[in-house]
Amino acid sequence: MKTSDTVMGVTAIGGAAVIWGFSPxxxxxxxxxxxxxxxxxxxIWSLVLFGFVLVVQGRLRAVRDAMGTGRTFGLMLLASVLVAVNWAIFIWAVQVGQTTQSSLGYYIYPLVAILLGRVLFAERLSTAQWVAVALVTGAVLVLVLGLGSVPTTALALAISFSLYGVVKKYISAGPVVSxxxxxxxxxxxxxxxxxxxxxxxxAVFGGDATSAVLLILSGPVTAVPLILFSYGSKRLAMSTVGLLLYLNPTLQFSVAVFLFGELFTSWHMAAFALIWTALAIYSVSGLRQDRAARRALRAAPVSGTAV
Structure with missing residues (x-):
């Protein structure tokens, strides 16, 4: 892969993560x-922007083809429900002062996805991945015992987005089209x-001009990072994409604590420490697996028929 492609990929994924991170x-x-x-x-406004992009690209008919009929349509409908639920929970969480929980949800999402992969697809987990899952489970238990309540918002965000990812595995259309x-x-x-x-x-448009403009801008705020993510993920290894995306919940967490002044107790500190440790273990393991796969690919003999 060209160095320029890598730089552009990192820039795109980093840009998407920054937009998501400051979206609260x-x-x-x-x-x-x-x-x-x-x-x-x-x-509505993200549909307008996505539609415009696809019209410019001459790919609008691909949307109709992607929806298909029967099982394909059912999967697309299920994916649409899951992403709408995830977006609704996130918006509600920010509005009621639970941005810390939303950041927690997006921190633990990759590890929930790993667990679902093991349960639903019988994917094998390395020792490091099991340790990471155990640490995140411990973090949730710390919050339950320390605060006397289950972090339902964080779990709802992580589980809904993980299930969305599961459904997307069965949808062949590209990310922008889907x-x-x-x-x-x-x-x-x-x-x-x-x-x-x-x-x-x-007041359908928020009751004033500023609110109306912000509501319309929710389209670009939604669509632009998804387009950047689609662009960058094609140019980078998944392990690199995963590491860069941790910038999103880190920024959300920073906004919640330092800008919004949300409550952050010693129990939160202990739970986040466990989660950051889990993510470090998971990330190092992912990078090692990625490097091993690349070495194996380079070492593999090239087969073919001489002309």
């Missing part, structure tokens, strides 16, 4: 708007939510 600041500015209304605008199809499938719900808000006397 954006959604916090819309705290006066009901979270389901914000979700509706996010779905996400466009998903938000298109959810668009009737989005319009229904806004109609209900208007019919109930609510």
């Amino acid at each position: 600041v954006f959604y916090n500015a819309l705290s006066h708007v009901p979270p389901l209304d914000v979700l509706a605008h996010r779905l 996400v466009t199809a998903e938000v298109m499938l959810m668009s009737p719900l989005a319009f229904a939510l806004l109609w209900h808000s208007w019919h109930s006397g609510g």
